[in-house]
Amino acid sequence: MDNGASSYRRYLDGDDSGLVELIRDYKDGLALYLNGITGNFCIAEEIVEDTFFKLAAKKPKFSGKSSFKTWIYAIARNAAVDHMRKMRRFSDTPSDEFYDLSDERDIEKDYLREEQQISLHRAMETLNSDYRQVLYLTFFEELSNSEAAHIMHKSNRQIENLLYRAKLALRSKLEKEGFEYEKL
Structure with a gap:
């Protein structure tokens, strides 16, 4: 492919x-x-x-x-x-959440899953930019560490370290909210 x-x-x-x-x-x-x-x-x-x-x-x-x-x-x-x-000199408000919590199937299950996604995204928004980027590229886009390194203009070793620290930071934020994300 x-x-x-x-x-x-x-x-x-x-x-x-x-x-x-x-x-x-x-x-x-x-x-x-x-x-x-x-x-x-x-x-x-x-x-x-x-x-x-x-x-x-x-x-x-x-x-x-x-x-x-x-x-x-x-x-x-x-x-x-x-x-x-x-745009550095201008300030802008972060976007509102774009989640639709109404679903015809199992509303309660979907609601809980959506809440977990919201918690995950809120926790990711509190991380620094490099942490958000490396987590997004490797988990959500399923790119390899070397592909993420190429995109972010970093070495493979820097990406490994960054990913490790980003996972720890995200896990810490999620645990404070009482939520554990299974892929971390």
Whole structure:
């Protein structure tokens, strides 16, 4: 599996459906990842749009030194960092929670699962940016440590240490709330 490289190649060869596939496959994950960096879901969505606009307009070359997913996440992260540098003098309120607690199936079970997710996301929001990023990339996006290292511009050893400290910090925050996340 090439994680989107063939779709991007098709787009570069003139098939617009390749870009449509990339947007469909990556927009949600990128928005959630960038929300962890920016702390604002609306800004994260704008940066996702900018990322895909850059792919469409500038058509950067994908060298294949990493997976396509790693490459596109690195582009998006760099755009977010640039945006945060530009906006440093302005303050913005973090986004509200986007959770729908009504479900027709087992409402109580779904409610508890949603509450756990809210607790997890609240706890992650209190962590520093590097911790949020490494946890999001490795757990939610299921990227390898080396892919996360490439995206975050860190060495594999730095990612291992960062991931270890991030897990400890998150576990501590969750335990204070009386919640233990099974994947930690």
